[in-house]
Amino acid sequence: MGSIRSLRCRECGREYEPQFRYVCEECFGPLDVTYNKELSINRHTFESREKTYWRYFELLPIADKSNIVSLNAGLTPxxxxxxxxxxxxxxxxxxxxxxxxxTFSFKDRPAGVAVSRAKETKLKAVGCASTGNLAAATAAHAAKAGLPCYIFAPSDIEHVKIAQALSYGAEFVAVEGTYDDANRIASIIGDKKGIGVVNINMRPYYxxxxxxxxxxxxxxxxxxxxxxxxxxxxxxxxxxxxxxxxxxxxxxxxxxxxxxxxxxxxxxxxxxxxxxxxxxxxxxxxxxxxxxxxxxxxxxxxxxxxxxxxxxxxxxxxxxxxxxxxxxxxxxxxxxxxxxxxxxxxxxxxxxxxxxxxxxxxxxxxxxxxxxxxxxxxxxxxxxxxxLPKLNAVKPDATEVAAMIRG
Amino acid sequence: MGSIRSLRCRECGREYEPQFRYVCEECFGPLDVTYNKELSINRHTFESREKTYWRYFELLPIADKSNIVSLNAGLTPxxxxxxxxxxxxxxxxxxxxxxxxxTFSFKDRPAGVAVSRAKETKLKAVGCASTGNLAAATAAHAAKAGLPCYIFAPSDIEHVKIAQALSYGAEFVAVEGTYDDANRIASIIGDKKGIGVVNINMRPYYxxxxxxxxxxxxxxxxxxxxxxxxxxxxxxxxxxxxxxxxxxxxxxxxxxxxxxxxxxxxxxxxxxxxxxxxxxxxxxxxxxxxxxxxxxxxxxxxxxxxxxxxxxxxxxxxxxxxxxxxxxxxxxxxxxxxxxxxxxxxxxxxxxxxxxxxxxxxxxxxxxxxxxxxxxxxxxxxxxxxxLPKLNAVKPDATEVAAMIRG
Structure with missing residues (x-):
């Protein structure tokens, strides 16, 4: 079993059950995950495990290993x-x-943890407000978890820039407006529909x-x-x-x-x-x-x-x-x-x-x-x-090409 | 020390010193690297080493570990x-x-080995005939080795497709002609100038x-x-x-x-x-x-x-x-x-x-x-x-967006 204990307000210190919650009811401060302190782990515990960031399982906000959604991220060079x-x-x-x-960025770390926690707390879907690295990371982990994924972003984004995220099967909620609009909508819809929006309402885990x-x-x-x-x-x-x-x-x-x-x-x-x-x-x-x-x-x-x-x-x-x-x-x-x-x-x-x-x-x-x-x-x-250097074409002639080579 | 022994013709069996050579003088067959047989290695030897393909050093055609050019490729999930x-x-x-x-493909394996061998045999430059994955892999390893790198390819390639390879500082020999022309020129120039063209004259190592x-x-x-x-x-x-x-x-x-x-x-x-x-x-x-x-x-x-x-x-x-x-x-x-x-x-x-x-x-x-x-x-x-699905834009209105969400 993992060692996650509570969510605690970074400002006033009030503690909450580690559920679907991300802002302190008292003071609106951000919530941080706390862990049980009696861990008997040492260097060797980590070193002998899988070559992903899940080797640090006890220090991550998942209670049960069976809920880990892993794409083998982490332990990068x-x-x-x-x-x-x-x-x-x-x-x-x-x-x-x-x-x-x-998915080719560090976002596989927070997104992977948040999607795993969403699975653990039995949320029906996940999502994020992003068009870039986070969209890809969330969508890929959602695919592996078998959860629907909603990407909230402005509608004027270039199609090719979001192609990777969409390839994983995510749905794109293309909001006619700014990034702020997309964020606001993601936040409202996430809470209303019980969608784990990884960088908003799942943020403490993320x-x-x-x-x-x-x-x-x-x-x-x-x-x-x-x-x-x-x-x-x-x-x-x-x-x-x-x-x-x-x-x-x-x-x-x-x-x-x-x-x-x-x-x-x-x-x-x-x-x-x-x-x-x-x-x-x-x-x-x-x-x-x-x-x-x-x-x-x-x-x-x-x-x-x-x-x-x-x-x-x-x-x-x-x-x-x-x-x-x-x-x-x-x-x-x-x-x-x-x-x-x-x-x-x-x-x-x-x-x-x-x-x-x-x-x-x-x-x-x-x-x-x-x-x-x-x-x-x-x-x-x-x-x-x-x-980058301009491409200077050369005739397919060995003498001409040899003259281009230094030394 | 590594265990590389010779180059041997795959067709007639003739053996050669493991130098800058890739075709049998007798029968024009391809040459394969052979290794000394008395290796005392076991599973544990490999398991306890660096998390790259160089953990299999004795089975790769490098004599001295100090010549390894590593970008930490291999041991992929x-x-x-x-x-x-x-x-x-x-x-x-x-x-x-x-x-x-x-460099985001398997080509880091053959290119990394060939560039390492080029360094070991003191070649002054490396290169390849490619526009794609191999060009990137060769150029990146050449950068780490501090060797000049020449990419031979047809001149009509899209600039953006070769951007990654060029970012590593490789020089592009843009041949006005077909892939075959570029290959032929690479082969001639490689031999003439002593350039280790990884997929041609370094092929046995590659x-x-x-x-x-x-x-x-x-x-x-x-x-x-x-x-x-x-x-x-x-x-x-x-x-x-x-x-x-x-x-x-x-x-x-x-x-x-x-x-x-x-x-x-x-x-x-x-x-x-x-x-x-x-x-x-x-x-x-x-x-x-x-x-x-x-x-x-x-x-x-x-x-x-x-x-x-x-x-x-x-x-x-x-x-x-x-x-x-x-x-x-x-x-x-x-x-x-x-x-x-x-x-x-x-x-x-x-x-x-x-x-x-x-x-x-x-x-x-x-x-x-x-x-x-x-x-x-x-x-x-x-x-x-x-x-990919077309992007269906929606107004920044929570009710409209909520209607798009399943469940």
Whole structure:
């Protein structure tokens, strides 16, 4: 049996049964999952299990293993980035490569956990408000679970951009309106029809999935705590979950205290409300009305967990930095050309911010640095197409071709 | 140290030093890598190692581990396909999901091995003749190795289709002509300039990489031999390598004899020269002049290893079957909607042929069946876009939306 115990309000501390609920009745604060504390697990418990994030079952909000809906996500490579490190002047750089998850982004973690919990609590359907990585991850897990899935999004999206999600059999609720309209409708319909909307009314369970990005990194570093983490920030839920993940492993006694770890938030220039607050030295995150960036998956103008990100940065010796579209595209190319990893713009943001921080001396040569790359370049090829060399045709003649070859 | 010993002609048996050579001087037969026989390895040797195909190092054609160029490819999931099995009436169906390799196809296996061997033999550059999966895999491994990479292909390819490969920094030799022209030029230039063209002059090393598709399946089945394998066939090299892989594990004593295994070749209708030969009960593979199929990665009209595939089918109780474009697209959708795996058309061919064979009673309910899915659906979204539901827009009104929701 798993160890999920309750939902607890992050603001006022009130506890609830872990059911279909996501906001505190008292103070409207967000709810977090709590777990039973008497766990007898150690490093070996995890190491000997399946090669997916479900090896950390006791730390995830599922009571019974039989309810796990698994596409074999997680335990993605922590690539020793010697080539990129050399270019930047770092000796201990690692890339956590989530572009190779089953639906090709880190969203298989939160979506997989939420869909599993939806199955466990016998919901009749699931869904999400998204057009991108989350739509694909939710739809794929719903397919494996045998649950109907509803994708709520604005109706003006390009058909090809949602093709992957629809291929899994999801139904597209194409709302004539903005993202905000689609979100609002998803929230109302989810509650009314008992649909587990993974990033809204299943959110307490959903966010827990991203903790596995900490567990895996710790395990892949032989249970050592990294010195620095570069984490792309959209809603901020992932950064918060990663911090929580390291804290939980410390509480279990399987790693040292993460208190000296440096946690860095990376955002795209066209949508950087958290960076903006950080640089103003303010606790208030001012929403960006019209995000404009090639990093669509980070274009969340009003990040739900923005203020918690600011708290985490203070707690963990961190800071926040941004990168503009050109720097993001350069970051994508740099990563591909050194490490053979092809990422979507969100990963380019991580790499671009990493580069900037090294240049500014904020990350030192010997620091054990982990840079999170959370999605797949095939999803947004248009971001780099302008940077690629033009195709210079050559006649099918060996002498002419030989002249093109260096050396 | 690794155990590579020689290159041996598959036809006349003449042996050569394992250098930059790929055709027998005596009889122009293809060369295969041979290994030293005195290996003291067992199941545990493999199980305790890195989670990539390099855990089978002694069975791969590299002498020194320090020459390995790894992007952490391999050890991809063998997904227990209970949902697809249920649909088809199979109780022990597994999908080997290579869509989640680092460059998103099985080609990371042969390309990674060939690039590593190129590094080991101190070649100054690598390359390949390809526009698709192989181009990406070769370019990415070359980037990690720090070697220049040349992609030889016809100049009329769409820019976006080669964007991934070019993002890794490869140079595109855009030959004004056909695929045959590009191949011929690659072959001449490779030999003349000492470029390791992975699928031409590095071919003996290259094909060895695909053996890991057998090793991993055996290990993931707890070292049991599957009853049936469905393998997509382009050149035929992969099917041949998979058979060789099972034979080698048997020779090492880590699995039982694979002699009762059923090996099934799957091809697209528009390019099915091996299926055609099989159905004519002929040993002669007649080239297809103009392949026409949505399964571009299998559109090899004159398969180099076609005759060896026919031998393997006879040896392993097998047969060959084809699927047309509609069946392929249906296969892609069926796999996505049951197992949450989004594949390119080659994977759709495997699933479509599997379905056909079950319907014909050629695969039985209890057989331990492994279906190989070798590439990623994001690379060929156009194959299914016509099958997706149209987007029916709805006003942002909760009552209207609620009426769309079933149940």
């Amino acid at each position: 922590l690539q020793n980035a010697d080539k990129l490190g050399e270019k930047l002047g770092l000796k201990n750089l690692f890339i956590k490569n989530d572009s190779v998850n089953p 966010v827990e999935g991203s903790k596995t990005l900490a567990y895996e990194v710790a395990e892949q570093l032989d249970w050592r705590v990294p010195d620095s983490l570069i984490i792309p920030v959209g809603s901020g839920a992932m950064l918060n979950a990663i911090c929580k993940g390291f804290e939980e492993l410390h509480a279990l006694g399987v790693i040292d205290s993460p208190k000296s770890m440096k946690v860095i938030a990376a955002q795209p220039h066209g949508c950087a409300p958290v960076v903006d607050a950080w640089k103003r030295n303010s606790d208030e995150v001012i929403p960006v009305e019209r995000p404009e960036t090639i990093a669509k998956s980070l274009a969340i103008g009003d990040p739900g967990d923005g203020i918690y990100v600011l708290k985490r940065l203070k707690q963990y010796n961190g800071f926040a930095e941004e990168a503009n579209d050109q720097e993001i595209a350069d970051g994508i190319m740099l990563l591909a050309q050194t490490e053979g990893i092809f990422t979507e713009p969100a990963g380019g943001v991580s790499v671009a911010v990493l580069r900037k921080l090294v240049e500014e001396g904020k990350i030192q040569k010997d620091e054990r640095t982990v840079c999170y790359v959370t999605g797949n370049g095939l999803k947004a090829t248009e971001a780099i197409i302008g940077l | 063998l997904q227990n396909a209970d949902k697809l099995g249920e649909k088809l009436g199979l109780k022990n169906l597994f999908i080997k999901n290579d869509s989640v390799n680092p 094909v060895e990489g695909s053996k890991t598709l057998a090793y991993e399946v055996a290990e993931q089945l707890d070292w049991r031999v599957p009853d049936s394998l469905i393998i997509p066939v382009g050149s035929g090299a992969m099917l041949n390598a998979i058979c060789k892989g099972f034979e080698e594990l048997h020779a090492l004593g880590v699995i039982d004899s694979p002699k009762s295994m059923k090996v099934i070749a799957a091809q697209p209708h528009g390019c099915a020269p091996v299926v055609d030969a099989w159905k004519r009960n002929s040993d002669e593979v007649i080239p297809v002049e103009r392949p026409e199929t949505i399964a571009k990665s299998l559109a090899i009209g004159d398969p180099g290893d076609g005759i060896y595939v026919l031998k393997r089918l006879k040896q392993y109780n097998g047969f060959a079957e084809e699927a047309n474009d509609q069946e392929i697209a249906d296969g892609i959708m069926l796999l996505a909607q049951t197992e949450g795996i989004f594949t390119e058309p080659a994977g759709g061919v495997s699933v479509a042929v599997l379905r056909k064979l079950v319907e014909e009673g050629k695969i039985q309910k209890d057989e331990r069946t492994v279906c190989y899915v070798t590439g990623n659906g994001l690379k060929a979204t156009e194959a299914i876009i016509g099958l």
